[in-house]
Amino acid sequence: MKSGKPTINDVARIAGVSKKTVSRVINRSPLLHVATRAKVEGVIAEIGFVPNPQARALALRRNFLIGLIHDNPNAQTVLNVQQGMLQGLRDTEFELIVRPVDRHSPEMLADVRRFLECQRPHGVLLMPPIAENEALPALCREVGCRYVRMGSAVLDTPDRTVASNDSHVVVEAVAHLIAQGHARIAIIAGPDGFLSAAERRKGFDSALAAAGIALLPGFVAAGAYTFESGIAAGDQLLDLPQPPTAIFACNDEMAAGALHAARRRGLSVPEDLSLIGFDDTGLAAHLWPPLTTVRWPGMVLARQAARKLIADTFVDAEADPADERWLFESQLVLRDSVAPPRR
Amino acid sequence: MKSGKPTINDVARIAGVSKKTVSRVINRSPLLHVATRAKVEGVIAEIGFVPNPQARALALRRNFLIGLIHDNPNAQTVLNVQQGMLQGLRDTEFELIVRPVDRHSPEMLADVRRFLECQRPHGVLLMPPIAENEALPALCREVGCRYVRMGSAVLDTPDRTVASNDSHVVVEAVAHLIAQGHARIAIIAGPDGFLSAAERRKGFDSALAAAGIALLPGFVAAGAYTFESGIAAGDQLLDLPQPPTAIFACNDEMAAGALHAARRRGLSVPEDLSLIGFDDTGLAAHLWPPLTTVRWPGMVLARQAARKLIADTFVDAEADPADERWLFESQLVLRDSVAPPRR
DNA sequence: TTGTAGGCGTTATCAC
DNA sequence: GTGATAACGCCTACAA
Numbered sequence: 001m002k003s004g005k006p007t008i009n010d011v012a013r014i015a016g017v018s019k020k021t022v023s024r025v026i027n028r029s030p031l032l033h034v035a036t037r038a039k040v041e042g043v044i045a046e047i048g049f050v051p052n053p054q055a056r057a058l059a060l061r062r063n064f065l066i067g068l069i070h071d072n073p074n075a076q077t078v079l080n081v082q083q084g085m086l087q088g089l090r091d092t093e094f095e096l097i098v099r100p101v102d103r104h105s106p107e108m109l110a111d112v113r114r115f116l117e118c119q120r121p122h123g124v125l126l127m128p129p130i131a132e133n134e135a136l137p138a139l140c141r142e143v144g145c146r147y148v149r150m151g152s153a154v155l156d157t158p159d160r161t162v163a164s165n166d167s168h169v170v171v172e173a174v175a176h177l178i179a180q181g182h183a184r185i186a187i188i189a190g191p192d193g194f195l196s197a198a199e200r201r202k203g204f205d206s207a208l209a210a211a212g213i214a215l216l217p218g219f220v221a222a223g224a225y226t227f228e229s230g231i232a233a234g235d236q237l238l239d240l241p242q243p244p245t246a247i248f249a250c251n252d253e254m255a256a257g258a259l260h261a262a263r264r265r266g267l268s269v270p271e272d273l274s275l276i277g278f279d280d281t282g283l284a285a286h287l288w289p290p291l292t293t294v295r296w297p298g299m300v301l302a303r304q305a306a307r308k309l310i311a312d313t314f315v316d317a318e319a320d321p322a323d324e325r326w327l328f329e330s331q332l333v334l335r336d337s338v339a340p341p342r343r
Numbered sequence: 344m345k346s347g348k349p350t351i352n353d354v355a356r357i358a359g360v361s362k363k364t365v366s367r368v369i370n371r372s373p374l375l376h377v378a379t380r381a382k383v384e385g386v387i388a389e390i391g392f393v394p395n396p397q398a399r400a401l402a403l404r405r406n407f408l409i410g411l412i413h414d415n416p417n418a419q420t421v422l423n424v425q426q427g428m429l430q431g432l433r434d435t436e437f438e439l440i441v442r443p444v445d446r447h448s449p450e451m452l453a454d455v456r457r458f459l460e461c462q463r464p465h466g467v468l469l470m471p472p473i474a475e476n477e478a479l480p481a482l483c484r485e486v487g488c489r490y491v492r493m494g495s496a497v498l499d500t501p502d503r504t505v506a507s508n509d510s511h512v513v514v515e516a517v518a519h520l521i522a523q524g525h526a527r528i529a530i531i532a533g534p535d536g537f538l539s540a541a542e543r544r545k546g547f548d549s550a551l552a553a554a555g556i557a558l559l560p561g562f563v564a565a566g567a568y569t570f571e572s573g574i575a576a577g578d579q580l581l582d583l584p585q586p587p588t589a590i591f592a593c594n595d596e597m598a599a600g601a602l603h604a605a606r607r608r609g610l611s612v613p614e615d616l617s618l619i620g621f622d623d624t625g626l627a628a629h630l631w632p633p634l635t636t637v638r639w640p641g642m643v644l645a646r647q648a649a650r651k652l653i654a655d656t657f658v659d660a661e662a663d664p665a666d667e668r669w670l671f672e673s674q675l676v677l678r679d680s681v682a683p684p685r686r
Numbered sequence: 687t688t689g690t691a692g693g694c695g696t697t698a699t700c701a702c
Numbered sequence: 703g704t705g706a707t708a709a710c711g712c713c714t715a716c717a718a
C-alpha cells in the first residue's frame with residue numbers, strides 16, 4: 001500500500017477489478033456477481049478502505065452536510081434539537097453542522113449567505129425564533145438550498161415545515177388553571193415579533209374567552225423570553241393592587257424569573273401564586289417547586305425535520321408516509337407549581 | 344453563464360486568464376500582477392464565484408472540518424464550548440461539526456471511528472468527561488486525527504491540552520466558606536472516574552487541611568453530576584445527626600439538588616445552610632437564592648482549543664505565542680448562597 | 687455483469 | 703508572472 005489512506009484504485013488493483021466495479025460495490029449496485037462483490041468486499045475490509053466523502057461529493061455534485069441554523073437563547077432547547085437531528089441522520093451518510101447566528105448582528109444575513117454559498121449544505125433546519133423571519137428562508141431559496149422551518153405554527157409549505165401547535169396546548173394549560181379555580185390569571189408574554197409568543201398569547205386569550213373570564217387590566221406583562229425579563233414582569237404583575245393568583249409565562253425562563261420575583265416578596269408558590277411555564281427544558285424540573293409546564297417536542301420535530309431534509313435522497317424508497325408529518329403536539333406536564341387559589 | 348454555479352473555469356474564461364491564475368488570486372499568491380489580480384477579482388465579484396470546498400479539499404488532500412466530540416450532560420456547557428470553538432474558527436475556512444456520543448454505549452468507539460474515518464476531520468476537540476478516557480485519544484492517534492483534550496487538569500501534551508485548574512479554584516471556594524466561619528463543611532462529590540471530580544475533591548481536601556479543619560465522618564456524599572443525585576446527596580448529608588452548615592457541590596446541578604433537599608426540610612439557604620456549586624452555567628444565577636459558584640472558562644478553553652487545532656495551517660504565521668497557552672483559571676463568583684453559619 | 691473514457695472543481699508541477 | 707498538464711478520488715455514460 002502506498003502512503004496515505006487506501007483509495008478506490010488500491011482496492012481495484014488488489015482485487016483485480018476496475019474502479020467502477022469497486023464503485024458499484026460501495027454503492028450497492030444490484031447488478032454484480034456475488035463472487036465479485038464478495039472478493040471486493042474482502043479487499044475493502046482487508047486494507048481498511050473508506051470512501052473519501054469529499055471526492056464523492058465532488059463527483060455527485062452534492063454534499064452530505066445538513067445544517068442547523070439557530071439563534072435560540074436556550075441551551076437545552078438547542079441541544080435537544082441537535083440530538084433530534086442526529087437521530088434523524090443516524091445511519092445515513094449525512095453529517096450535522098451547526099451554525100449559531102446573532103439575530104441582532106447586521107452581518108447576520110451576510111454570514112449565513114457565506115455559509116450557504118461556501119458549504120452548500122444539502123439542507124438546513126431553521127430553528128425558531130429565526131425561522132419565523134422571512135429573511136432566512138428567502139435567502140435559502142435564493143441560493144438554492146433546501147430548508148425546513150421549525151415553528152410554533154405552520155410557517156411554510158408542509159414539506160418545509162415542522163411545527164408544534166402552541167396555541168392549542170396553551171388553551172389546555174390555562175384551562176387547567178381555570179379548573180383549579182383561578183380567575184385572576186395573568187400572562188407574561190413573549191417578545192413582539194416572535195410567532196411562538198403570538199401563538200401562546202392566542203391560546204391564552206382563547207382559554208379565557210372560552211371560560212368567560214375577563215383579562216384584567218395590567219394582566220399582560222411584556223417579556224423577552226429571558227430570566228431577567230421574567231423577574232421584571234413578575235414584579236410588575238405582583239405589584240398590582242390586585243395581583244393575579246396565577247401566571248402563565250410564555251417560557252420556562254420567564255417563569256423562573258417570576259418565581260424569583262414572588263420569592264423576593266415572600267410569596268410561596270403554589271400557595272400564593274400558581275405558575276405555568278412553557279418548554280420543559282431541564283430548568284423546569286429543577287426549580288422549587290418543580291414547575292408545571294408544557295413540554296415542547298423539539299427533539300421529535302428536529303428528527304422529522306432531518307428526515308424531510310434528506311427524504312429525496314432515498315431514490316428507491318417509496319415515499320414514506322411517516323415523513324409527511326409536520327405537526328406535533330406539545331404536552332402539558334403537571335408538577336407542583338399549580339394549586340387552587342387562596343381565598 | 345452555464346447552468347449551476349460558476350466555477351473557476353468560468354472565471355478564467357471570462358477574465359481571459361488560466362485557471363491557475365484564478366487559483367492564485369483565490370489563494371492570495373503574492374506573485375501576481377496587480378492588474379491581473381484586479382481583473383480577476385472583478386470577474387469573481389461580478390459572476391458571484393465561490394470556490395467549491397469539496398474540490399478544494401480533494402485537491403489539497405485535507406478538509407476543513409473541525410469536530411467537537413462530547414458526551415457532556417450539561418447543555419449550557421456544551422453550547423458554551425460550541426460557541427467558543429466557533430469564535431476560534433471565525434474568519435477561517437473551517438467549519439464546526441458536532442458529534443455527541445454516548446459514553447455507555449458499547450458501539451461508542453466504533454461510532455467515533457466511523458466518524459473519524461469517513462469524515463477525516465482536520466482535528467477534533469474532546470470534551471470532558473469523555474476526554475478523560477484514554478480510549479478516544481488513542482483512537483484519534485490510531486486513525487491519524489489530531490485532537491485536543493479539554494480537562495480539569497493536564498491530560499496530555501501541551502499542544503493537545505486545554506485545561507482549567509479546578510483543584511486550585513476549589514481551594515479558594517472552600518476557603519471562602521471557612522472565612523465565613525464554617526467548620527462543618529461537606530462535599531457532594533462527582534462520579535468516580537471523572538478527573539474533574541477527582542480534582543475538585545482534591546481542592547476541597549487541601550482547603551480543609553490548610554485550615555486545620557477535619558473532614559467529618561459522613562461528610563462526603565457521592566454524586567453523579569445530576570440534579571437527582573444532588574437531591575439524594577443533600578438528603579444524606581442533611582439527615583446526619585450533626586449536619587453540615589455548608590456544602591460544596593462539585594457542580595451546579597448537584598448544588599441545585601441539594602438546595603432542593605434543603606428546601607424540602609424547611610431549611611433556608613444561606614441562613615441554615617451555605618452552598619457553593621461549580622460551573623456557573625445559567626442555572627446557578629437562576630436559582631433562589633442565586634448560587635455562589637465557580638465559573639468554569641469553557642468558552643475560552645474551547646476557543647483556544649480551536650486555535651490549536653488549526654494552528655499548523657497558517658504556514659507563514661510565526662508561531663503565535665498566544666496559541667501556546669493551555670491553562671486557564673476558573674473564577675469564584677460570589678452570589679447569595681453563602682452566609683456565616685447560625686450559632 | 688464488467689470495463690473504458692471522461693468529468694466534477696480545485697491545486698501542484700514545471701515549463702515558458 | 704503566467705499557463706498547459708496532470709493529479710486528487712470518485713461517479714456517470716456508454717461500450718463490450
